[in-house]
Amino acid sequence: MTNQQTIALDAMGGDFGPDVVVPAAGLALRERGAGLRFIFFGDEARIGPLLAADPALNAVSSIHHTDKMIANDEKPSAALRSGKESSMRLAIDAVKAGDADSVVSAGNTGALMATAKLVLKCLPGINRPAIASVFPTTHGDTVMLDLGANLTCDAAILSQFAVLGAVYAKTVAGVEKPTVGLLNIGSEDVKGPDQLREAAAILSTVEFPGEFYGFVEGNDITKGTVNVVVTDGFTGNVALKVAEGVGQMTGHFLKEAFMSSLFAKLGAALASGALKRLKKRVDPRFYNGGMFLGLDGICVKSHGGMDTYGFSRAILVAADLVEQGYNKKVAHEIAQLMAQESQLAHENGKTEETAPS
Numbered sequence: 001m002t003n004q005q006t007i008a009l010d011a012m013g014g015d016f017g018p019d020v021v022v023p024a025a026g027l028a029l030r031e032r033g034a035g036l037r038f039i040f041f042g043d044e045a046r047i048g049p050l051l052a053a054d055p056a057l058n059a060v061s062s063i064h065h066t067d068k069m070i071a072n073d074e075k076p077s078a079a080l081r082s083g084k085e086s087s088m089r090l091a092i093d094a095v096k097a098g099d100a101d102s103v104v105s106a107g108n109t110g111a112l113m114a115t116a117k118l119v120l121k122c123l124p125g126i127n128r129p130a131i132a133s134v135f136p137t138t139h140g141d142t143v144m145l146d147l148g149a150n151l152t153c154d155a156a157i158l159s160q161f162a163v164l165g166a167v168y169a170k171t172v173a174g175v176e177k178p179t180v181g182l183l184n185i186g187s188e189d190v191k192g193p194d195q196l197r198e199a200a201a202i203l204s205t206v207e208f209p210g211e212f213y214g215f216v217e218g219n220d221i222t223k224g225t226v227n228v229v230v231t232d233g234f235t236g237n238v239a240l241k242v243a244e245g246v247g248q249m250t251g252h253f254l255k256e257a258f259m260s261s262l263f264a265k266l267g268a269a270l271a272s273g274a275l276k277r278l279k280k281r282v283d284p285r286f287y288n289g290g291m292f293l294g295l296d297g298i299c300v301k302s303h304g305g306m307d308t309y310g311f312s313r314a315i316l317v318a319a320d321l322v323e324q325g326y327n328k329k330v331a332h333e334i335a336q337l338m339a340q341e342s343q344l345a346h347e348n349g350k351t352e353e354t355a356p357s
Contacts, residue, residue: 011042014106079111139224155198166210181216285310289317
């Protein structure tokens with residue numbers, strides 16, 4: 001990385017606070033090289049000694065002390081009212097003020113989304129931000145959104161999500177022409193609720209950074225049928241939790257099977273190299289970092305229980321979004337989409353006026 005950027009870190013968020021956040025920043029710095037600076041928001045008495053133990057990180061970091069934090073079980077409304085001096089809020093404020101280019105937190109998801117939306121606002125033309133993440137599949141990685149920010153979405157919002165996901169896949173993941181699918185209960189055009197069919201009609205007509213594939217089903221997510229899967233936050237969050245549960249169950253069954261007998265243990269020893277490659281391929285830490293796409297500022301959410309390596313991935317996601325100028329590209333593409341939708345509405349209106357009565 002050649003361009004300098006500053007990342008605001010909510011050091012008190014998540015299950016482990018500074019004990020994970022500080023060394024994770026050091027790991028990201030060593031992997032990324034020169035160009036990163038950090039502002040740690042939280043308890044200086046806890047952050048300071050950890051920074052002192054890493055001279056390279058300490059040289060590019062500063063601490064903004066606060067002893068206030070948002071609890072993991074705190075309601076978003078309460079966080080908005082009483083959390084103005086919390087580590088999470090101050091880190092987000094730093095992005096708004098221009099003191100940082102992005103913010104990363106492992107704190108309360110609802111509070112983070114509510115606070116980020118209040119402080120940073122949405123990009124022009126975006127009705128609601130979405131939580132996006134990357135899923136491993138049998139054909140590379142797939143971007144999926146929304147994963148919980150919006151329980152219900154109309155056709156216009158789903159169309160905006162398609163643009164957000166496609167721009168991410170193109171600019172950050174390097175997919176030249178991302179394919180985009182709407183998650184549905186079947187691939188047929190007549191299936192699904194009205195908003196899905198209306199969104200499909202929009203995406204089939206307009207030009208945007210991706211290529212509209214059509215409807216996809218749940219099993220298409222892990223197949224890697226498309227580069228971007230678009231859905232509402234309720235369905236997306238359910239799909240995410242099911243995928244996590246299946247992964248944990250599979251790991252449990254594998255361990256149980258390989259420990260079931262002496263021959264099974266011998267087989268595990270012989271297959272240890274393959275098992276390590278499998279574990280690395282599906283390691284949830286590697287895919288950590290939910291992007292809050294659509295905000296007028298880069299905000300990334302880490303899973304609260306992540307270790308140092310996992311949190312470092314979230315930091316690198318934020319760095320990539322900033323480096324690639326993600327928000328500027330989204331703003332351009334959304335303006336293009338809105339212009340096309342306006343033109344279509346105008347043409348439809350003229351058609352209705354000239355239609356015989």
